[in-house]
Amino acid sequence: MNPMKRMAAAWSALVVLFVGAGCSSSGGDEEDTPQPAPSASGPSTRPADGDTGAFRGMTLPSWNTHDYDSPQAATYLQQIAATGARWVTLTPTWYQDRVTDSELRTTEETASDESLRSIIRRAHDAGLAIMVKPHVDLVKGGDRAGIRPADPDAWFAAYRRFITHYADLAADTGVEQLSVGTELAGTSQDGARWSGVIAAVRGRYRGRLTYAANYDEYRNVPFWKDLDVIGIDAYWPLADRATTDGAQLREAWKPIADELAAFSERQQRKVLFTEAGYVSQRGTTTAPYSWTVSKSDGSAEQAAAYEALLASFDGKAWWAGVCWWMWDDWPDSGETAKHLAYTPHGKPAEEVLRRWWAHTG
Known part of the structure; x- marks a missing residue:
């Protein structure tokens, strides 16, 4: 989810139901368990090899x-683990000024490498496996899907430097999975250049790779067979009006x-919902x-949506x-009040997660 969209409803509201996916499952085969990347200086403890399980995850952006590396980090990780989650996703973000630019850079909103290393150690200590999912956003806001560089060669060269930086960090810290990109629909049809980026990542990182395509993008991505798993950010609309009807929501997921x-x-690849979520607002x-569907409490609708997704795909x-x-x-950073935000923490949706996850292996 593009953090720049925290100020307003994102993406087109005219989208119709057509195809989708998400990021949690209680059933998984041994062959699907990712192996941690080799690391010369890995964390002091980490999930044992073969014990990272199916991807039941939560994003901590x-x-x-x-x-x-704030004091709250350890608390959040413990809370996430208490839901029964086995994975946490981390989202360091670099920025460019305009959609046509070729330069990517860090800002004061970019997680430092030191902080990433710190939370990776803490997550492994908490028994969580890790996906690092680097994002590219626009300094002045807007949708990253609109990035269409005027000089594709220069942009892909800059992007390769960006993503291999995190491939090196992931390899060094024993991260179990890496996303090579997130919702870059304006570039993701360029299969040759993306295959070159993926090959460069493979040369540095031996863990499992995915790409996080938006739900209306994934069918146009030509490089899935260069990756280990298909990633989809699963924000399909499921209804044309607010509802807590679980049967209706499950029916919407069927096609x-x-x-x-x-x-x-x-594609001969499994599908991972690299993101899925619902604000606790009526109409979610x-x-x-959208971060701003309404100003009315929708915690019951959020919980019904969580239940429907898990029931439909598990x-x-x-x-x-x-x-x-x-x-x-994080404290003082939220632009949406917690009782209306995406977090399930302290809401009925958290109890849904605990029912589905807490007692599964």
């Missing part, structure tokens, strides 16, 4: 340089699940991608799991 199953078979199932052989967007904002 960063908005500032020192979020990940999406059918399309994803067929796509998975064609009509526009899951146990499907082609589904690798779900990573929910997102846990609590």
Whole structure:
């Protein structure tokens, strides 16, 4: 989820239901368990090899340089683990000024490498496996899907430097999975250049790789077979009006699940929901991608949406799991009041997660 969209509803509201996926599963085969990347200086403890399990995850995004090494970090990780999650996703972000630019840079909103190393150690100590999912955003806001560089060669050269930086860090810290990109629909159809980026990452990092395509982007991505798993940010609208009707929501997922199953078979890759989430606002199932659907409490609708996704996909052989967007904002950084935000913490949706996850292996 683009953090710049925290100021307004994102993406097109005219999108119709067509195909989708998410980031959590209680069933998984031994062959799907990612192996930690070799590391010369890995964490003091980490999930044992073969024990990272199906991807039952929660995103803990960063908005500032020192979020990940703040005193709150350890508390958040313990809370995430208490839901039954086995994975946490971290999102260091670099920025460019305009959609046509070729330069990527860090800002005061970019998590420092030191803070990333710190939270990776803490997450492993808490028994969590890790996906690092670097983001690129625009300094003045806007949708990263609109990035279309005027000089593609220069942009991809800059992007390769950016993503291999995190491949090195992931390899050095024993991170279990890395996303090579997130919702870059304006560039993701350039299969040749992306294959070159992925090859450069493979030369530095031996863990599992994915790319986090938006739900209306994934079918146009030509490089899935260069990766280990198909990643989809699963923000499909499920209703045309606010609802807590679980049967209706599960019915809405059926054609999406059918399309994803067929796509998975064609690509010979499992589908991971690299993001899925719902604000606790009335109407969230009509526009899951929006931070600002309404000003009315929708915690029951959020919980119903969590339940429907897990009930619709859990146990499907082609589904690798779900990573929910997102846990609590850092103190003083949230632009959406917690009782209306994406976090399930302290809401009925957290209890849904505990029922599905806490007692599964």
